[in-house]
Amino acid sequence: MSGSPYDDHLPERNPAERPVQINAAATLLILSAFLVCTIAVYDPAMTQTVYLLLFVTIGAAIRFCKGGHIARITATVTAALLLLYLGPFAIWGLANIGSVFQEDFGPQAMLAFIASCAGVGLLYVSRSRAYFRAHRRQSVR
Numbered sequence: 001m002s003g004s005p006y007d008d009h010l011p012e013r014n015p016a017e018r019p020v021q022i023n024a025a026a027t028l029l030i031l032s033a034f035l036v037c038t039i040a041v042y043d044p045a046m047t048q049t050v051y052l053l054l055f056v057t058i059g060a061a062i063r064f065c066k067g068g069h070i071a072r073i074t075a076t077v078t079a080a081l082l083l084l085y086l087g088p089f090a091i092w093g094l095a096n097i098g099s100v101f102q103e104d105f106g107p108q109a110m111l112a113f114i115a116s117c118a119g120v121g122l123l124y125v126s127r128s129r130a131y132f133r134a135h136r137r138q139s140v141r
Contacts, residue, residue: 025075039105046085053081053085057079083116083117
């Protein structure tokens, strides 16, 4: 007993049920990937790579919503690669006040950066970890 008077009245949640954090993480990661794609349209050298990362992110989001532990790692790696691509645009958007980068890329890059970081963070909160652990145990049996 933890000593809290409210612990006794909370219903026990089945860890195999998908928590809200997983759905929010999937939504935020896909939103972030779409925002990065809108920036990549202006960079022909990286457009195909960013579109590939978009499709990998969507596939990983679908899979980790079903409890896939490897898909969670894949989503984290693709988010990191998208952030690596997004870094210069965010810096240019913040540093060059009044330039083209400020108006076009600054807000989009910062929104994508925040959404991606929040999505990855939600994948590793305690309820999400319990969900992935429960699915890993079910697949081993």
